[in-house]
Amino acid sequence: MIDVYAFSTPNSVKIPIALEELDLPYALHGVNIRQGEQKAPAFLALNANAKVPVIVDSAAAGGPLTLTESAAILVYLAEKTGKLLPASGAARARVIEQLFFHASGLGPAFGNAGYFTKFAPEPVPFAIERFQSEGRRILGLLDQTLARQAFVAGDALTIADIAHFGWLWRRAFAGFDFDATPNLARWYEQLEARPAFQRAIAKTNALAQA
Ligand SMILES: N[C@@H](CCC(=O)N[C@@H](CS)C(=O)NCC(=O)O)C(=O)O
Numbered sequence: 001m002i003d004v005y006a007f008s009t010p011n012s013v014k015i016p017i018a019l020e021e022l023d024l025p026y027a028l029h030g031v032n033i034r035q036g037e038q039k040a041p042a043f044l045a046l047n048a049n050a051k052v053p054v055i056v057d058s059a060a061a062g063g064p065l066t067l068t069e070s071a072a073i074l075v076y077l078a079e080k081t082g083k084l085l086p087a088s089g090a091a092r093a094r095v096i097e098q099l100f101f102h103a104s105g106l107g108p109a110f111g112n113a114g115y116f117t118k119f120a121p122e123p124v125p126f127a128i129e130r131f132q133s134e135g136r137r138i139l140g141l142l143d144q145t146l147a148r149q150a151f152v153a154g155d156a157l158t159i160a161d162i163a164h165f166g167w168l169w170r171r172a173f174a175g176f177d178f179d180a181t182p183n184l185a186r187w188y189e190q191l192e193a194r195p196a197f198q199r200a201i202a203k204t205n206a207l208a209q210a
Contacts, residue, residue, distance in 0.1 A: 002026040005046060005054040007033050008208035010110070010166040010173075011070045012053045016200035017162050018074055022081045030207040070166070071099045074159040084159045094153040098160035102167075106142075109134040110167040114174040135176055143181035151187070165191055169201070 002019065004026050006012035019026045031037045031052050038050045047054045047068045055073050057065045057080075067073050078085035086092040113131035116124055142164065145152060153160040168188055171177060178185035191197055 001058060003056040003058070004028050005031050005043065005056075006052045006204065006207060007031050008204050008206075009033065009052060010170040011051075011107070012166075012207075013169060013200060013204045014070045014162050014166040015053045015055060015073055015077075016203055017165065017197055018077050018084070018159060020196035020200045021157075021162070021194075022077055022083055024077065024081065028203055028207070030210050032207075032210075069103075071103050071163055074099070074163060078159050084157065084162070086158075091154060095158045095160045098153045098158075099163055102160070102163040106135075106138050106164060106167055109138055110171070110174040110176070113176070114170075117175050118173070132175060135174060136180075139176060139178075139181050139184060143184045146183035146187045157191075161187075161191060165197070 002024060004015050004019070006015060006028060007030060016026070016028060031043055033052060037043060038047075038052060043054075044050060046056070046066055049068060051068070053070055053073060054066065054068050055076075057067070057076075060080075065076075067076055075085065085095055109131050112127065113135045116127040116131060120127070142152065149155055151157055151161050152164055165188070167174065168184075169192075178188065192201075
């Protein structure tokens with residue numbers, strides 16, 4: 001059994017999606033980051049960085065494993081099952097490339113676009129323009145990739161698609177849409193229609209209603 005500590009957030013949703021796609025049993029525990037639960041001592045003992053998601057795999061090889069960082073968790077789950085991540089070579093490198101692009105590019109651009117637009121105590125036009133234009137540029141880049149191939153790292157679904165899906169699921173918070181990116185829209189609709197994605201999204205949304 002894998003315990004997942006999460007909230008209804010773009011980084012959290014990736015983990016239930018992967019677990020549902022991989023058919024791994026898990027228990028989902030809500031950490032209400034709007035109420036500051038990520039800073040409570042019990043949660044800091046799991047992640048000193050005070051952010052969701054976190055997993056605890058009590059059946060990990062070599063003993064229980066507590067793991068943070070959504071991209072690292074996705075790699076761990078893929079390697080545990082031998083699915084959604086090619087074992088070697090160029091196909092694996094393409095997935096890792098997209099995961100790094102997600103963690104260093106898409107995630108920060110979307111997160112900062114949303115935070116500066118919605119939460120800044122006073123307007124910071126340079127920051128809003130900087131992160132909005134970077135986010136739009138990244139959407140265009142993904143659209144070009146998805147014009148050539150079915151999924152972000154090639155012709156098959158991988159954990160790279162799940163990584164990107166998280167922030168694209170919460171694109172409205174960041175102020176983005178798919179109006180100018182039809183290939184990305186097609187990819188998103190295809191993923192969102194998958195039963196595993198639907199189950200994970202419903203369970204993740206429910207965390208904010210608890
Ligand atoms: N790089 C981290 C980012 C995690 C992250 O930023 N989580 C947000 C929710 S999506 C969070 O816990 N925010 C609470 C806070 O910053 O206090 C990952 O991919 O897991």
